[in-house]
Amino acid sequence: EDDEDEGTIFRKLAEHSCKYCSVHDPAAVVMCNICKKWFCNSRGHSSGAHIISHLVRSKHKEVSLHKDGPLGETVLECYSCGVRNVFVLGFIPAKNDSVVVLLCRQPCATQATLKDLNWDQDQWKPLIVDRCFINWLVKTPSEKDSSRSRQITSGQILKLEELWKINPDATFEDLEKPGTDEEPQHVLLRYEDGFQYESVFRPLIKLEADYDKKLKESQTHENVDIRWDVGLNKRIIAYFVLPTGGDSDLRLMQGDELKIKYLGSQHKPWSGEGNVIKVPDNYGEEIGIELKLRFCNQAPTEISNNFAVEFVWKSTSFDRMLAALNKFAVDEKAVSSFIYHRLLGHDTEDPLFRPKLPANFSAKNLPELNRSQAFAVKHALTRPLCLIQGPPGTGKTVTSASIVYHLAKINGGPVLVCAPSNTAVDQLTEKIHQTGLKVVRLCAKSREGLDSSVAFLSLHNQIRELSKEVSTELSKLQQLKDETGELSVSDERRYITLKKKVEKDILEAADVICCTCVSAGDPRLNRLKFNSILIDECMQSTEPECMVPVVLGAKQVILVGDHCQLGPVVMCKPAAKAGLSQSLFERLVVLGIRPFRLDVQYRMHPALAKFPSNFFYEGSLQNGVGTKERTLLIDFPWPMPDKPIMFYVCQGLEEIAGSGTSYLNRTEAAHVERVMTRLLKAGIRPDQIGCITPYEGQRAYLVQYMQSQGTLNTKLYFEIEVASVDCFQGREKEFIILSCVRSNDQQGIGFLSDPRRLNVALTRAKYGLIIVGNPKVLAKHQLWNNLIHYCIDLKTLVEGPLNSLRESNMSFPKPKPMVN
Template sequence: MTDKAIQYTCYAEKTPKEREKPRTYKLLQEDSLCKENYTDFFTTLLYLEEYDSKEKIEQYNMAKVPLKIVMENRVELEVPGLAEKRPSVVKGDKVLVRVCFNEDLVSTIQYEGVVAEVRETVVWLSGFDNALLIQLENDPTLHFDVKFVFSRYPIYVMHRALELLEQEGLKNLVYPDPQDTVPPRPIELGQSDYFNPLVKMNPEQKAAVENILRGTSRPAPYIIFGPPGTGKTVTVVEAILQVKKRLKSRILVCAPSNAACDHLTQRLISFGCTNSELLRLHSSSRDIETVPSDIYPYSNMHKKMCFYQPRKDELVKYRIIVCTLISSGRLVPEPSDDDEVYHKNYPFTHIFVDECGQAQEPESLVPVAGILEPPCPRNPGGGQLVLAGDPLQLGPVCNSMRAQQWLEVSLLERLMSTCELYKRNADEDGYDNRFITKLIQNFRSHPDILYLPNELFYDGDLIDKCGPEVRQDPLLSTSLLSSKKPGRAVLFHGVIGYDQREGKSPSHFNTYEVGQVMWYMNLLLGSEARVAVKQSEIGIIAPYIRQVYKLKKALQEKSWDQVEVGTTETFQGREKRVIIISTVRSNRNLLDYDGRFRLGFLVNQKPIGVDSAAIGLKLLKLQEDEGLKQAKPSGCLITEFGKLHYIWKKRFNVAVTRARSLLIVVGNPHLLEKDKNWRALIQLTQLQLDSYKGCKFHPFDDTWVDNVMERMSTLRLKVEDE
């Protein structure tokens, strides 16, 4: 352990008063991240993350609380404050339980379980010994002491990855040098050689696959920059299949979440991968009920329907292994003769990390250090690391406020923002496709929906390629949306609501917006609906858990249970035919509050960096064009939108890019226009699409909205007094 790491280990033993001293942060303040201090720097951050996570989750230990059996092997525990990660309880967390017999007597037997599912105000626990379940079944009135346990395994494998990176001399993966690049393999693909015929018709996808196959970036990572709806997963799967077919290779495919790994496995199966060459490697703690049944035959599963850790001699039989980033740590060879022999004779030649933008940087290194084939005489460039994702969408989550500045930036984002190999070439107006390919053909969204995020975040590069089922969706008829112009796919409905909350929760709700959302739901699913829409085709996004609960309750009263409702984070990587966004916030005085808890869609900031009048004039000039595709200017419409590294901007980007055919936004325009991105959306609906509805809105009319809010507050106080 380094001196710097020891300094921060001792930090955990200090008193709260001592921990407030500025010297605690001396290392991180004086040093900036660089190749020389890389290992020490991230080791220090991981210690901070571990201590703060442990301290945070232990605040929610509970005494003398009831448990309720809800299924054969699951019990339910109510957790106060389970809103917006208070506490940050996630699936797979360990829980320790003791039986309380009376005020002074607690059982000496401690039962261990795991969090199987996180619900609205409760968690479902599983994995307990049958003895506990029998006791609870015989006496449902029993109470328990419950202790949440921080799982250190993810931190451990990240520490180990950093150490192995240093020992094996692999820092050129995290600080690539173009002078290290080795000559590419002489491989060319013919028109009939592609597994997915759509890839050969897409120049960017085709270039990415061929460059990965040829190893043009080695030993540097190759990046697939995949904006929403551009076929990133299609490209990754095609590249995996081509590497398997054409190279002597072993392939490890990873992603931060089980859901992403399951999806990749299903796609590989659909192209003919057999269970003798493909393994979906699950953690032994995973709830088997969350595993899609079609990947059972490809899983490390016993006949008794539980997971096991395969032996090394069993693992080497597979050409492709798919697992989460953290689970890949189990593939690192132990310091034994057998493990070293297997690793030397059967190295992983290619490692694909999908959704890399959602992983902390040390997490992305877990499947690399100690696993990827290092440079050797037989293979001078070493193995190929491929990173796929979008740094402009939501990134990794960090529990430590001290470490957020660095751990909430993914390896993908850091390389693209700081390494010259991956930066956009201003002279050539593009990227060096030896190292990075940006996918630009969007197959998901209607041109109206794609237009704004394309201009705000993607340099106007994206090309709409949606099919007629999206472009001519009957949902866009004027009779449905009462728009003056037919076929408009983005609608903003202005509502001046009222922010409310329950108890001490930081989460707010807005019943005015709930009512407006339900009005649109009646148009889509009610008895007078003129277009057939399935409930499962609709998604509703709200930035606050309490608003999600209120919307779910309103939908349940209408028996619309199949409509999916969730926060922006829930919908990342997803898409729906219709998306309705409820922005909730109407009180500008609460924006500082949101900033403290990192909630909502916007922060307390003055309109800066954007000339609204100039934007309006540019949009007005485009009004005469029939479609936004034809109206797209050669450059970026809005060029000065500041840095995109803040979570609120990424949250906006994710929210507005989930819809295929129709995007409806419900919110208070007088508050949202304080944010440059939301202001651009409102102006798009007002000036270009003519699809703004609801309350009167003139930009910067603060006096008028303040008077309205004051009258509403007074009226509410009178009603409550009565």
């Protein structure tokens, strides 16, 4: 059970929903016996009920009622002769009893023998009146159901019927995409209804899913050598290095699923699946896979070569997004009516929202909030939908945790707290836990084996702990399972039952449940409903990803993020181009919902904060820390010691890295290593230094270069984190070295041209920032040109050896004034 795939919380759109409009009340739908499609008894925007429109257009004539309707499963037919043509069927009441039968108009209803018997022959009435079924036989869908259904026109009905003649499985969405080669429809600002919303996003999610699938499945590597190991939990771990490790296209993540196959002849054929527990990093390029329980016993651990490694693609996250969009469209309980209309961009009155506000907006055990943070908390508590913008270092996590604290106190639990990445969820979980609220961290099953600072709060660990107190039987079974790796069938069944019970108790008692956006679709949350939902780092998830938690009953939604930092990663270019890479946060901002901005930053030396403040936040960022508090008196050749930012000119050539798609720059790596060594010599701990480089090729080269060429103890270099901008989002370091790599006059500056990425890169450092790159190339980009001029003005554009840096006399065209 522990190894099982994770499904989704959402039910698929009911089989019996109207093929035109999606109404799915069993009492209001009818199945066409010929094509087995369901239709409702509502007119919508046409002059006949949907079911009648279908029957007439397709020349089908027979129908059945739904098994869950008032009559149960019933084929409509003449009681006497069995004819099923609904266009000639009617009913007759008995003379003295409240009994009715269905009879055809000709000949059965006019039969002479009826006359003398119990039946009131003159009372024959057709089943279809005014081109709808009579409503006591098939209910007219309620106003509410109809208003939440797709508003299909007669013209669209006709087109859909035509389409079914060619492809009986076609859906309404197919009407809108005549050819597959065409570009997908671009996302909109406003949507008419949930169906239009779904129909715009569905193709984009499918594109991204297809791309992801193809990319992962193409990554098969043969001739892989494996180093076997056993983890603390007794699971078997396979370590290996992939030959093209470091391809920038594929971001291997902890929790990803891989398959290992034995291809040699020294052992019988074997293959096993497991989850990634280690990715290439400073400590080595090895990838570690923890085998799933059921593959542990048979693994050929005595053999070390001739294996193949391939990716196992999972559709779970995409399935959950699709299902969430569908739920949003058809299920009126998915979100409150206000949230529904607001997310679609409709103008709608704010519902009255007058919670009892706390006297102090700070939360127990968390730092006292500053003015703008306290206002943000108040802003969030008093609105059904709000956006909070947290520029770098402004205390976004503390503010979010304080909001959650008060939500739980005011409304009672559970509050759902999500973020796109596990790192962000963990950070927030930790802060909320400090307030004393009961927090449960729900992890994807594939990540349960991974260590984190909040592992003790994770659902699976809480189950283990609680079962020690409340169920010795479960505890014993768990121990047995841990030791032997498996249980007998009956024990396993018992184990699952007991575990479910404890799981339910924990979830029901929780004040707050924290998980990634996609994990909000986990079946373990099935029975829960969340009135209040907070999503952090909201701009890093795609809109459908955000919808997964939102459709779990949201009446109050708080989106925290910063649309001036990185957006979501969308791999498929056409999908990104069509707008999938725009976050919900951004769209709502464009729709006119003003984000509340936290405006005091506590991270950066004021000289580091100035440029980002001016160029990304209209100069609005105030400094909560002073120059003094952010100055370290160390032996480092800052050209201007009170302005710890410098642009270190390096004109090396860029090359294509080993994998063919990623860039590296050897001269620049040497420069970076020298800066690092200098910082280490000055007494800075390696964990206080971070190196940001946009290219995977440069990362791998740099790690290897500094460990082999660095003049200090190799161990020191191990602990300096070298990673992409994306990895550093949401985090900070005392010193940051930014290695720009691109030095090629002919081409663009790629990754670095995204202003949001530059913003993130520039705002990670607390005490000092060293940019290493070729300003000649970079200055061609307006934003970089501005940054370079900022450094020139500070007299910190420098070149030469570190010991004798001199101001560079390069000159660049004046930047055009620009507004971000």
